[in-house]
Amino acid sequence: MKYITAFAAAVLLTCPISVSHADEAAVGWHSVDDIVARIGSTHFPDKDFNATDFGARGDGQTDSQEAINNAIEACHEAGGGRVVVPAGEYRVDGPVRLKSNVNLHLAAECTLRFSTRPSDYLPVVFTRFEGTELMNYSPPIYAFEETNIGLTGSGVIDAQADFDNWWKWKGAWSGTPANALKDGDPDQSNAIDQVRAQADEGVPAEQRVYGEGSMLRSSFVQPYRCKDVLIEGITVKNSPMWCLHPVLSENVIVRGVTVDSHGPNNDGCNPESCRYVLIEGCTFDTGDDCIAIKSGRNTDGRRLNRPSEFYVIRNCKMRDGHGGVVLGSEMSGGVRNIFVEDCEMDSPHLERAIRLKSNSNRGGYLENLFVRNVQVGEVSDAVLRVNLYYAHETGEHPPVVRNIFVENLSSQKSRYAFYFRGLEEHPIASITIRNCTFAGADKPSVIEHVKQLTMENVTFPLE
Numbered sequence: 001m002k003y004i005t006a007f008a009a010a011v012l013l014t015c016p017i018s019v020s021h022a023d024e025a026a027v028g029w030h031s032v033d034d035i036v037a038r039i040g041s042t043h044f045p046d047k048d049f050n051a052t053d054f055g056a057r058g059d060g061q062t063d064s065q066e067a068i069n070n071a072i073e074a075c076h077e078a079g080g081g082r083v084v085v086p087a088g089e090y091r092v093d094g095p096v097r098l099k100s101n102v103n104l105h106l107a108a109e110c111t112l113r114f115s116t117r118p119s120d121y122l123p124v125v126f127t128r129f130e131g132t133e134l135m136n137y138s139p140p141i142y143a144f145e146e147t148n149i150g151l152t153g154s155g156v157i158d159a160q161a162d163f164d165n166w167w168k169w170k171g172a173w174s175g176t177p178a179n180a181l182k183d184g185d186p187d188q189s190n191a192i193d194q195v196r197a198q199a200d201e202g203v204p205a206e207q208r209v210y211g212e213g214s215m216l217r218s219s220f221v222q223p224y225r226c227k228d229v230l231i232e233g234i235t236v237k238n239s240p241m242w243c244l245h246p247v248l249s250e251n252v253i254v255r256g257v258t259v260d261s262h263g264p265n266n267d268g269c270n271p272e273s274c275r276y277v278l279i280e281g282c283t284f285d286t287g288d289d290c291i292a293i294k295s296g297r298n299t300d301g302r303r304l305n306r307p308s309e310f311y312v313i314r315n316c317k318m319r320d321g322h323g324g325v326v327l328g329s330e331m332s333g334g335v336r337n338i339f340v341e342d343c344e345m346d347s348p349h350l351e352r353a354i355r356l357k358s359n360s361n362r363g364g365y366l367e368n369l370f371v372r373n374v375q376v377g378e379v380s381d382a383v384l385r386v387n388l389y390y391a392h393e394t395g396e397h398p399p400v401v402r403n404i405f406v407e408n409l410s411s412q413k414s415r416y417a418f419y420f421r422g423l424e425e426h427p428i429a430s431i432t433i434r435n436c437t438f439a440g441a442d443k444p445s446v447i448e449h450v451k452q453l454t455m456e457n458v459t460f461p462l463e
């Protein structure tokens, strides 16, 4: 491996290398207003349905699943409005299904506590597991092909996932407490191998049926092929796996949400193969990536060929996690035109601020990523990381990484300022870093197989 000190790299690369300014002009910061305007907002008729009128009881005892779903159905049938769940502790023994024109509103001091019995999430629904389509347990909150849906309020959704239930299906995990998985306990690995093989063989997704016995966890909140989605104000806790996971959806707003979920693969928000997404004013404190943008994995990702595009992420706070804003690793459908601004990322348990992860099995592209005005306090690994050897996999589909722009970012403490590892035959095409300060980096940056690295006014102050 070739280590270059960041200082040496700066000297080596002083001549401004021809970054594709044309690309930067076509899609650039000026695009943010257009994207946000285009997303618009959801509209719900001014009519409330009180979940308690349908039998929901915030007594911590009564299973209120059916009552909440009946309230949603009645609201939907009536042309839409708001289903209000008042203060209280609601036991919810199975999925809540969001419907068009309904805003499920959780009042202050309202908590929905979801069952941890997998059989409560049957029958299986059409969903994705780590970028592969399949029929699996329903996410606790799920919507399929709906338009104009909301999940709002200042209440809490708690899937109560723990190492005694969902999380143990992960198997070996670096964060697992010693007692979480006993030797020889079954885990998800067989099912994962099987569903990926089915995808490679072209088995239709409807025939990849998992659920019972398979040990594949679901995401917590999943709008699938939906349009006009608002998730606002709520707190999300203890997810089986990915927390907020909109898939193949358009015009999605995630605003003012707090995610506090520290289990395995507990990414905070995973917009996957969506178009026009705004994530703002959120706080993420997670067991995996805070935000990880996805677009399908390997064969399935290439078959669907639906990129993640036109996302704006702003005014968010990232605490614990493997990365603050992450592109990949399930990104075979491509990720492009992503804007990140005015965020704070800081925790001794946050590993990286901006992270791109892929490998030559994934294919696809990561391009036109714009980052500015980001304050990084402490991260334990690299402030900026691009690794195309992710998960030590190799294959026939080298990903393309280009047009990465980082401006006005400052960091206080990290192992590396940046860690860039492209593939020897397929280097990272272009990264531009301007007006940035990386203080307190313990080790020299790693820059390997990067074709164009441009730095303007980048400093590495010594402590």
Ligand SMILES: *[C@@H]1O[C@H](CO)[C@@H](O)[C@H](O)[C@H]1NC(C)=O
Residues within 6 Å of the ligand: 050, 051, 052, 053, 084, 086
């Ligand atoms: C819903 O009904 C309950 C019980 O009747 C009542 O206490 C609560 O105030 C109502 N909430 C709203 C928002 O109407």
Ligand SMILES: *[C@@H]1O[C@H](CO)[C@@H](O)[C@H](O)[C@H]1NC(C)=O
Residues within 6 Å of the ligand: 372, 373, 374, 375, 408
């Ligand atoms: C740089 O970012 C900081 C926040 O990190 C912000 O306060 C400041 O205004 C930005 N500077 C410019 C020139 O945009």
Ligand SMILES: *[C@@H]1O[C@H](CO)[C@@H](O)[C@H](O)[C@H]1NC(C)=O
Residues within 6 Å of the ligand: 407, 408, 434, 435
């Ligand atoms: C760099 O900082 C200077 C001074 O604050 C500002 O004028 C310039 O626009 C910045 N450039 C970029 C690319 O952020």
Ligand SMILES: *[C@@H]1O[C@H](CO)[C@@H](O)[C@H](O)[C@H]1NC(C)=O
Residues within 6 Å of the ligand: 408, 434, 435, 436, 437, 457
């Ligand atoms: C260099 O970047 C810093 C932010 O890191 C900014 O304050 C300063 O104004 C920039 N200087 C120039 C000449 O652009």
